[in-house]
């Protein structure tokens with residue numbers, strides 16, 4: 001069965017919106033992927049994300065009562081959104097919305113879930129915890145959202161090294177740069193129906209990574225459909241890239 005494309009993409013963001021900007025640039029850019037950012041909402045009327053969206057001519061809205069699922073659903077219906085993308089949205093998505101957008105609701109988290117996820121794990125708290133634990137690797141996770149916070153089925157992960165002398169700020173900046181590359185690829189793949197959430201709860205499909213522009217490391221975690229992978233070749237590439245990226 002072919003999955004219908006999810007062309008109209010709504011984004012919810014609470015903060016500055018640098019991930020939103022990466023999405024806006026991706027979908028508005030030359031040779032753009034299928035899909036349009038049709039609406040951007042925020043629980044904070046002064047959020048930078050709303051300014052970024054408005055400056056690119058995208059309709060915006062304030063989510064005045066974030067816990068009210070019926071209101072948020074009405075806003076999403078008015079925008080005719082068929083894919084909902086969270087980009088630094090700090091409010092819990094009401095269960096009615098999670099259910100209505102099952103398999104069509106994505107989040108990005110600046111760590112390798114299930115580590116460093118859940119209550120209280122947002123922003124600099126995540127990178128502080130990574131450093132406090134002495135991790136040598138952190139990363140980015142893009143996942144479908146289900147009813148359990150930060151636990152939905154994983155679409156892609158990308159490791160990021162923790163380097164000697166890192167502070168939460170330097171580590172966070174390194175992670176954020178990866179987020180900006182990974183999230184548009186994931187959103188585009190789900191929008192195009194190339195990556196789907198199956199009824200069995202597993203993610204199926206593969207991301208399309210432009211070979212001319214991809215960094216060497218990008219293929220690390222972008223293999224949601226294990227059956228489609230040449231395991232020997234990919235593990236060997238993975239190992240040689242690890243040497244490059246994790247010199248310690």
Ligand code: GRF
Nearest residue numbers: 015016017018019088108110
């Ligand atoms: C990002 O680190 C994202 O992973 C997390 O919140 C942050 C939002 O940053 N969910 P920005 O507003 O996109 O710059």
